[in-house]
């Protein structure tokens with residue numbers, strides 16, 4: 177065997193499994209294979225001047241490389257079982273929370289100390305929300321911010337590189353079972369190991385599907401979240417964001433009984449584009465550093481779509497809607513709420529007359545030509561409901577960017593140890609379909625590392 181443990185993917189799942197294994201079992205020979213670049217080499221070429229849109233780099237520096245999809249994220253570690261994944265269904269609620277707290281302690285030791293931990297516990301907002309049929313989910317949120325999140329990753333890498341062998345720009349093509357372990361193939365080269373941890377995240381979803389087919393590992397899937405990113409003056413939500421930073425609020429629509437939820441709140445942040453396989457969608461960022469903050473707050477409003485038989489391609493459905501918005505807007509589309517409810521498109525003149533300055537240059541248009549009626553109706557209903565707890569949300573100038581889509585990986589069949597039917601083959605993080613967040617993905621890495629350390 178070349179290695180005792182091979183980890184595929186250097187996102188939070190891979191990093192924290194490498195961290196914990198190297199702590200508990202320094203005697204083990206561990207290697208991490210990553211399709212993207214080392215952290216210092218991760219640069220997106222879009223500079224807004226010479227390069228304005230995605231040029232389809234071989235390895236996307238936003239999604240791939242040391243730090244995974246989270247490297248340039250807002251670094252919000254939500255410590256909760258209420259959202260961010262269903263890890264607790266496998267390992268139990270207490271264990272899941274304990275592991276998320278443990279990850280938080282590591283982040284603090286590696287550069288995050290001094291950042292704020294927000295909590296919804298015992299706040300007056302829960303009552304205020306419920307009085308208006310809105311449900312504030314329980315969570316503690318560590319907000320590292322894009323800048324500190326990067327420093328934590330730098331420090332973790334500086335430490336890990338002396339204990340673990342990293343192979344960057346080395347996508348793993350295939351995983352096969354061999355006698356007493358696994359063999360991975362990267363181009364012409366092959367490497368063997370006793371134990372293999374697969375942590376390939378969202379960007380590795382198609383690859384993961386293929387590996388599961390080849391190794392006959394069962395999978396299931398059928399969910400996609402579709403919606404818009406809302407942008408408004410930071411003052412409108414400041415009473416919530418100053419105290420909670422991120423509030424996850426769920427609303428059940430009166431018309432259809434659908435659940436609409438807020439997602440990824442960025443106080444004083446900026447709306448950004450995201451390119452997944454050539455499809456441009458919208459997302460948001462914010463910074464801890466006051467000099468990089470804006471006057472606006474943004475968050476997504478998402479409606480979850482679950483499909484039943486015979487339709488199986490929920491991600492394909494989300495992609496088609498995003499493509500439609502790209503077709504009409506040439507990328508991301510933006511509409512004033514006032515224009516949407518009056519049934520007219522936003523145009524450059526109406527945008528110019530607006531009191532709100534957008535943080536993303538997007539094409540003014542008409543989201544009702546893109547989003548299915550049921551989804552749009554749900555979003556409009558929720559905006560009016562939010563207006564009751566944050567007056568100003570339903571102002572005419574509130575901006576809606578479309579579309580925001582949250583794709584989900586298919587769920588891989590694993591045990592409570594996150595081990596597949598193949599002994600010694602673990603699937604963790606977002607690539608497993610079980611987690612959808614930094615804290616859950618990181619916690620899943622610690623969980624498998626402890627199991628492996630206790631066995632080998």
Ligand SMILES: Cc1cc2nc3c(=O)[nH]c(=O)nc-3n(C[C@H](O)[C@H](O)[C@H](O)COP(=O)(O)OP(=O)(O)OC[C@H]3O[C@@H](n4cnc5c(N)ncnc54)[C@H](O)[C@@H]3O)c2cc1C
Pocket residue numbers: 184185186187188189190209210211212239240241242243244245246247248249250251252253254260346347348349375376377378379380383450459604605606607611612613614615617618
């Ligand atoms: C813009 C953005 C902002 C976000 N903000 C937040 C936030 O504030 N809070 C939050 O909780 N979550 C956030 N998320 C989600 C969060 O980043 C993910 O949930 C988390 O990174 C998942 O970790 P992971 O290790 O499972 O996968 P990933 O982070 O996706 O890492 C997987 C790694 O595997 C590599 N890989 C894939 N296939 C292969 C292969 N075949 N061979 C080798 N390597 C491979 C990829 O290159 C990647 O580096 C954000 C995501 C994005 C894109």
